[in-house]
Amino acid sequence: MLLHEIIIAGFGGQGILSAGRLLAYAGMVDDMEVSFLPSYGPEMRGGTANCMVEISSEPIASPVLNNCSALIVMNNPSLEKFESWVKPGGVLITDSTLVQKKVKRTDIKVIEVPATHLANEAGNKTYSNIILLGKLIKETGCVKVECFEKALYSVLSKKKHYMIPEEMEILKVGMEF
Helix, strand or coil, X not given: CCEEEEEEEEEECCCHHHHHHHHHHHHHHCCCEEEEEXXXXXXXXXXXXXXXXXXXCCCCXXXXXXXXXXXXXXXXXXXXXXXXXXXXXXXXXXXXXXXXXXXXXXXXXXXXXXXXXXXXXXXXXXXXXXXXXXXXXXHHCCCCXXXXXXXXXXXXXXXXXXXXXXXXXXXXXXXXC
16 A cells, blocks of 8 residues: 655745645546645644645545654754644654754654755745755655646646746756755
C-alpha cells in the first residue's frame, strides 16, 4: 500500500491551505485516494494555519492525522507544534528564511530550504509554498509533476492560468534545491 501522510503548517496568508489543496488535487488527477483537512484560527491572515493531506492507493479511514510521514513548516510555532508528529524516518522541510529554530530530532530527514528568500529572488514571495512543495515532491514522490501541473489548472481560476508556466518553473527550483 502506498500512503503519504503530509502536514503543511505556518501562518495564514502563506498559502498553507492552497498548497494542501494542490497536493490533494494532484493525487486525485493520479487516481489516488485523497483527503484534505484544513485548520485555521479565526484570525486567518497572520493567525496559525495548517492542513493534513493524505494520498493513498487504498481507501482512507480518517482525514485526521496523529502523526505524519512528511511535514512542511513555514514558521517557528509550527515547528514547535508538529516536529514530534513526524514518524521516524520521515521528512521535515522548513522554510529556513522564516524558521530560525533548529530541529532537535535525529531520526528524521531534515531539509532547510530558504523558500521565502528564493521566492523573493524570483520576484514573487507568494511562490515560497510552491518551492517547498517542489522539495516535498522530489523527496517523497507523493505526486507526479505532471499531475501537479494539471492540479494547478483545476485549482487556480482561469484568469490566473497565465501564471502556471512560471509556477512550474518555481516548482523545479524547489525540486532542485
